Amino acid sequence: MKRILWFRRDLRVEDNPLLSLGGEVLPIFIFDTQILNSLPMDDRRVSFIFDRVLMLKNSLQTKGSDLKIYWGDPLDIFNALEAEGFDEVAASGDYDAYAKERDIKVSHILHFRYLHDTYIFKPEEVLKDNGTPYLVFTPFYNKAKAHFSKEHMQEYVYAKQRLYETSYEGITKIDVDREEILPLTIESLAFKKNLLKIDNVEMKLEQFKKNLPCYAKERDYLDKDATSHLSLDLRFGTFSVRSLLRFLLTQKKEGIDTEPFFRQLIFRDFYAYLLFHFPDLSKHNHKYRFNGIEDKGKYAAFCEGRTGVPVVDAGVRELLQTGDMHNRVRMICASFFTKDLLLPWQWGEGFFAKYLLDYDAASNILSWQWSAGTGIDPQPYFRIFNPYLQSKKFDKEAGYIKRWVPELLSVDSKKLHDESYLLNHAIEGYPKPMVVHKEASKNALAYFKQRL
Ligand code: FAD
Numbered sequence: 013m014k015r016i017l018w019f020r021r022d023l024r025v026e027d028n029p030l031l032s033l034g035g036e037v038l039p040i041f042i043f044d045t046q047i048l049n050s051l052p053m054d055d056r057r058v059s060f061i062f063d064r065v066l067m068l069k070n071s072l073q074t075k076g077s078d079l080k081i082y083w084g085d086p087l088d089i090f091n092a093l094e095a096e097g098f099d100e101v102a103a104s105g106d107y108d109a110y111a112k113e114r115d116i117k118v119s120h121i122l123h124f125r126y127l128h129d130t131y132i133f134k135p136e137e138v139l140k141d142n143g144t145p146y147l148v149f150t151p152f153y154n155k156a157k158a159h160f161s162k163e164h165m166q167e168y169v170y171a172k173q174r175l176y177e178t179s180y181e182g183i184t185k186i187d188v189d190r191e192e193i194l195p196l197t198i199e200s201l202a203f204k205k206n207l208l209k210i211d212n213v214e215m216k217l218e219q220f221k222k223n224l225p226c227y228a229k230e231r232d233y234l235d236k237d238a239t240s241h242l243s244l245d246l247r248f249g250t251f252s253v254r255s256l257l258r259f260l261l262t263q264k265k266e267g268i269d270t271e272p273f274f275r276q277l278i279f280r281d282f283y284a285y286l287l288f289h290f291p292d293l294s295k296h297n298h299k300y301r302f303n304g305i306e307d308k309g310k311y312a313a314f315c316e317g318r319t320g321v322p323v324v325d326a327g328v329r330e331l332l333q334t335g336d337m338h339n340r341v342r343m344i345c346a347s348f349f350t351k352d353l354l355l356p357w358q359w360g361e362g363f364f365a366k367y368l369l370d371y372d373a374a375s376n377i378l379s380w381q382w383s384a385g386t387g388i389d390p391q392p393y394f395r396i397f398n399p400y401l402q403s404k405k406f407d408k409e410a411g412y413i414k415r416w417v418p419e420l421l422s423v424d425s426k427k428l429h430d431e432s433y434l435l436n437h438a439i440e441g442y443p444k445p446m447v448v449h450k451e452a453s454k455n456a457l458a459y460f461k462q463r464l
Contacts, residue, residue, distance in 0.1 A: 304356035346383035
């Protein structure tokens, strides 16, 4: 069997089903111009992916294999490869709308072998007794937990394989029927290198081992750094979810309660499962006709981190500066965006998609729909976060706020959770809150009720 191994969301050698297949193989990665063409030159994610692709190439070389790196439209690339007599292309499943459509088109060129890798469960594995997909998390979670077995943690072993003979040098640019070899640099892709300070998986796990016992108690506190920071690795597959489950098992055997963290991993699975079964969710509400009100001025203030609501601005600035945002702050920001500002959730989803390093269509879309109350789960639309109470509870000393909003450094921490103080006092260089929370929530509720 002569096959192409197409790396996408699985940029690693360890525990990778693609590398367990054997036979004669051509391992490839494609810098997809359909995606890259709309991104800014200094996009952080492209830098991250470029680095990880080079690491993958290196790891494969140490195994006596290699990675051929392409730049172009996948369809042109597979059309060119088809002529070389491959039997199939193998790749791990991806449920995002663009990826699904692209894979179907590729399957018309070459036999497509879809492998299960990115999530714990296959989409058809956890269904209701009547064979239909769950819509609510808790019953899904209970069924998933009952169904979970050793097999879900099984490690894939690197199989003996013969490397297809071709040139693995540089970046092969394919443009319909023109082929060109470019130097192996990010500049060849017309992007600039972005220096990112991201720990490797081993360092993250070492740190997380210390945090795991307090994960449930501390994960929501903005200044505690109690979470794993593994979303990026899970997104790009630099660490397999099965390896993470085996890590959890060793911790569990040492008496640590791993359940709260396991639950979050199931959340990740649940969101991908929902997007798989209900692809329409990527653009449309599941219920209610709340579309939000398009207001470019409000949107611009939010995106610049200048709403005058300290915790919201801190979150947005953390995102703009680092490509990350604490989970609790993502929830606060999304609630403020869709309820206090009544903006369309799709705009907020798009803004996060542009800047989040760990951007994952399923987690992002479903979380925004959850916040807007338009999604599939029974989250009531009338639940509205009060950003001041949230920051008072989860960032009491305002350490997080002050780290990202330096204009507020000299303001007494308590005042940063006090809306009436912020509305009535000028702070140099920092705007007053653009809405009064109580009025804005009343307004939002009236808007929603009209559309029920
Ligand atoms: P940990 O707390 O250590 O959790 C471990 C893993 O579980 C995470 O790495 C992640 O894969 C998964 N996880 C944790 N919480 C959630 C959750 N609420 N939903 C789904 N999976 C979860 N996560 C993304 O990976 N990509 C996104 O684009 C994304 N967008 C979001 C948008 C909004 C509005 C909200 C509210 C949440 C979003 N999340 C997203 C979920 C969550 O915020 C991140 O997964 C988490 O902050 C990553 O940090 P961590 O790895 O330290 O998480």
